[in-house]
Amino acid sequence: MAEPQPSPESTQTKPLLELEGVWKSFGGLVVIDNLDLAVNENEIVSVIGPNGAGKTTLFNLITGIYPPDSGAIRLDGESLVGLPPHKIARRGAARTFQTLRLFLNMTVIENVMASQYGQTKVGIARAMLRTPGMRREEREIRARAEEKLAFFGERLMGYRWDQPAYSLSYANRRRLEIARAMATEPRILLLDEPAAGMNPSETHEITELIGKLRDDGGYTILVIEHDMHVVEGISDRVVALDHGVKIAEGTFEAVATNPRVVEAYLGTSAAVTK
Amino acid sequence: MHLLLFNIIDQIRSLGWGGAFELLRNGIVLGSLYSLIALGYTMIYGILKLLNFAHGDVYMVGAFLGFGVLTAFGGALNPGIGLVPLIIIMFAVAMLGSGVLGVGIERFAYRPLRNAPRIAPLIAALGVSFFLENSAQLMTNGFQYNYDAFQLGGKNGNFGPLFDPVFTVAGNPVTVVQVLVVGSAVTLMAALIFLVSRTRLGKAMRATAFDQEAASMMGIDTDRVISSTFFIASVLAGAAGVMYGLYIGTTFYFMGFLAGLKAFTAAVVGGIGSIVGAMVAGVLVGLIESYAIGYVGGQWSDIVVFGILILFMIVRPTGLFGAQAIQKV
């Protein structure tokens, strides 16, 4: 599987990720209801909505964990529908999990090295014989992993590399999940509540980090977030979901003041407008 | 292969309707024993997510306890008390004894492993199974012990009242002991369903099975609930052991293994964790086995049973009554 080449001019006009009329229901309950969504290259889009709005399901549909009942999902013009998750990851969509699904008993650096599986190709025969090509690739994997971890400053460097992931603090686990997703060399990063469970200073830091990911890392980012500080701080565009229906889309101010959005959050307008 | 198929059709034709009924009867009787054991597997799995490999051996111990009572009262050929009280005492002792054994196993082999990786209690269960089976061999010298149930209550070594026909279908008798086995199995299962769905303990069991941590936070003494589950499961196995002794007439230290495997199969086919599933699938396994022996031949019966089950598991991995779990992400 060849790494997707950054395509020329076409990306300017065509969105990188595109959902068209996507439906998904579980046992009669419609979770995603005729959703259209587009994310352009180098854009940060936030998805907000109350619990049960279908935000995480949206991520699951994009990354192929569930197939949509109908509709089209395209990454860079190519359909993702029906592909298994690992192939979608190779096409360039990587994600983090709301409930943190690190490989806890593996070391920090191994977590990041493991998710480079899709871009590397030495098979078991060469691994058993430990050929020079295999060892070269191993070195490259390690170097790339260190590079991804370096993105987070001192926090995941040095002695931490060889510690098991379970020894990390909560905030660092979130960082490691992002690093792990970055290691699949994605075109679009799907971050599921990256600031959940963080204290204010850590939240601030993650807001900056997401900006840095786009600016320095060149990633396109789709993010689910509850913390409106974060949403305000990072979003180029905000999409609000309720019961699987897109109820608002636009700039943060426009969406946050949208009456339907306010209503969806059960009248707790204070939470939305700070 | 072609020849085999031909033989099967030939055999079906030669046995006729009478034979078909007989196989049905045998399958149901055997199947209700499998059901009782399978219930234990499924309850324990439901509450602890543990495949209790030792369960088949609890059943074996139950059969030996029943035998012990029978011997203590003078043996089947010369019992010191009447038939009905004797059978009641046999059931009572075997059920109680197996129940205590089950609680003991849980307390000393599985409870220390509550927070260990999932494979640890599995291995401990294998250890318990090894321990029980070989202890039984040590005690019995590896011999089969005869209940002589056929002669129980009979005169001069003739068949006793347990083997009198209750009714006949197309000339095929259904005996007292067969009715007794199926009847008590159904009664026990009904009691179990009542217990699980209607009583406080049942509610606590369901809550613990659903989420042990949350249940304990809600004030449920989960340790006690788990102990009770083991007790009930083992009581059922003990009862099955005595029924087997009365119906088949022998006990054997090795009997727990194969019966356990078949019952385990039934629990899985029924959808592990589902009580109704275990009951239905137990009878189903009994029927498949019975018809496979009758129509295909003894040497193929295990292949037929296990082959059907492999196919079934591949087509419907959650079993008959198991819910398809939606993966939470």
Place this chain on the structure above:
Amino acid sequence: MSEAPGTPGVTPPPGDPTESRIGVDSWVAQAEGRRARRRGPARLLARGWEWSPDPVKLLLFVGLASTLPFWLNEGDLFNFGLFTLLYVALALGLNVVVGFAGLLDLGYVAFFGIGAYTYALLSSSHYGIHWPAEATIPISMAVAALAGLILGSASRRLLGDYLAIVTLFFLQAFAAFTNTANPTVHGVGLTGGPNGIANLDPLTFFGYKLNSTKQQYFFLVIVVAVVAAALHFINQSRTGRAFRALREDPLAAEVMSIPVNRLKLLAFVLGAAIAGLCGTIFAASFTAVTAGSFGVPLLILLYAIIILGGLGSIAGVILGGFVINISSQFLAPQNDHPDVKRWLFYGTIVLIVALMKPWYRAVLVLAATIAFGYAVHAIVSATTVATWTTGAPVAAGSRSIRDGIQGWVVMPHATATGPHVNFNTCLYIGLVVAAVTVRSLSGWWRLAALVPTLYLTAMVWENILAQNPSVTALILFGAMLIALMTVRPQGLLGTARVEIV
């Protein structure tokens, strides 16, 4: 709960020292440093083991294993050496499936059987085919791997316990097929039914025959070394990491571009191929295959090995194989070392008691047990008929040991008539009850209960277990599994795994 001062090896955490550090990851990171440290030779051993590079470990193994033939006779070499290595090799393959990929495969032994039968069909007079090993070994491995591929792809949608069950059915179906179905091919039963296939050729490489146990043993040393090295390399490669990721969290692995299904198949195939290889070696050195050889007891043994050693650890599997096979061989009756068994048994008990702290408690318990024994023996011999105390210990070794035991343990004369019939049964059940009681008491009560329990243990050993060594081996094996799991569930060389944090 403050941090111990001067923990070495880790840079001190930055920031205010008065700040609470519990839960902060730098504090967690130093957990190793805070752990109580071993002293003396144990520490040296552990250090040396950790620091020595992997090729040195392999060399150590090959070196130690190669000395065996020089100080064991042929029978012991076969039972202690060849068997151990065969189990180790088999367990290494199972470790790929269970340890690396985390798949609970209960049908593994069937692949071992498939390898053995393939060899038997291709190198015996059964069909008159006598192919050399350089042809049969790759074929057996390929056939076993193909079976692994079929089973794996049939059950690739299944997880956890369901996978375990389907694979167990597969094993049962395989056993039924070889033992009872035995379809006729070319006028001969394919698998020989319960008779199996006998008089197999020895492994023959390019005309050179591995006839003697020694040759087969050395060949197996090489096989184990090569398999262990190859698996070690795989474990360190991207495939190994992908296996670990899959074991940790299959869904996250899949989303992180790891083709989970294909890797599961790979694990199945790899494990099956190793099992097939072991099958050929087994068949050739046993010179026969019998259907009964490939069943659940062997499976349990293999699981015990990989779990004792520590799941996923190659060195652990090798150690586990040694411990399990050698301890069960010592207990097997045909290995006629009467003294060793007795010393092993009493030695282990004394060792366990001696681990009690503080030391004077251990001394107290041992002394009390000895006194208790003499008292009981005196009372019994004074109050009952002579047959209660005239039994003789089995294989007691020297005269003094024999007299000592006879004067200390109550041993009824070995006629199973009269009042002694149920003596053994009561004794045994009494011991189990006593052990359970000791386990649930605490403090001085536990010590008090320990004395009669230890004495009962000795009585059970002399009266029952030593008389039935084969059953004893299995009972102790079961008890050991339970005890090990409650004491150290991660196994000897495994690292404790964290499941939920």
Place this chain on the structure above:
Amino acid sequence: MLKKVGAVAAFAALASVLVATTAWGSAKAPARASAAAAKTIKCGKTVTIGIAYPATGPAASLGAPQFDWASYAKKRWNKSHKLKIKLVVGDTKLGDSPGLAVPVAHSFGSNGKMLAVVGPAGSQEVQDSIGIYKKAGLVAVSGSATRIFLTRAKTGNPRETPKGYFFRTVPNDGQQGDAVASWIHNKLKFKHVYIIDDEEAYSQGLANQVAADLAKFGVTAGRNHISQQQQDFSSVVTAIPANTQLVYIPWQLPGQAQTFYNQLHAAGRHAKIMGSDGTDAPGTFQPNGNGYVSGFPVDFTSSVLKSFMKAHNHQPETFGIPSYTATLVAATAISKACKAGHGKTTRAAVRKRVPKVKLSAKAGLLGFGIQFLNKNKATYQGPGDMGGTANFAIYQITSGGSYKRVG
């Protein structure tokens, strides 16, 4: 760098091990085999005999009477002889995994004091391990391995044992099958027989033999199979055709046979039932006047048998009696060899003594004297088999449970 050096060193070590193996194997292997047989062993006061039998596993209930009877033989021998015998036990786990007959043979072969072996119990165990016994120069005297070809000399069957290494104190399947089939045909004059084997090697061999013999007589014989762990036979009973006159069950577990009979009877079937030496256990197998069994012609009035039953307090298992006889054969051969060698002997010497051992019918407990053949005889017997009048007897089991010899 260090790793590279280590890896190279490891491979070098492997290679040298391989070379060493090659050199060693080609030079020494054949020489050592004959050395074991010719090695002088001091007899002293006690000589060692190995007994290979299934002590654990599914067939443990078969092994137990064999061991009990062999121990009894030891006890009686030691009472009346100056040269005592000692039994070293080998657990072959017949039918369990992995079958241990081969490892036991290796252990026995390496036991420097061992002079002869009683067992192995199963025919397939003999077939698997006899090569190892031969290499070690040990003689095996089995009390239960009955497959015909084990003793047929030079017929080219791959299951044949090397001449002079294997002896048995039971008549073989061919003799038993012939006796049973001709009795069914000639005396009972039955036309419809149903044969059920228990899927073990012993049972299948015997069932095949009887089926073949009955086919020669023109008797129709249906066939079915049960497993040794099975205890519910109700569906097997259903599969038996209604016109069946006799069900032949050559099984190993008498308890199973009794259960089968009860279930057959409970289902309202009236076919007679016939067992083999495996089910020949008067205390357990009691088909209440409707059964026959082919077994060893045991003298039930023998005082030895009676005192055995008294000492062992369990039902009169006769399956183990040939192991008693086999132990006596081994002990006699050893004591003669020791006498000839003036307190010293070799395995080879003991092995050569075995075929010359003769025991009277009374001493051997079986209803015939023991003397071994030296060459093939008639259709079935060969060197290692017993000559003379050794054959199976047919018993009718009376409704009182006692065995009456009828053929």
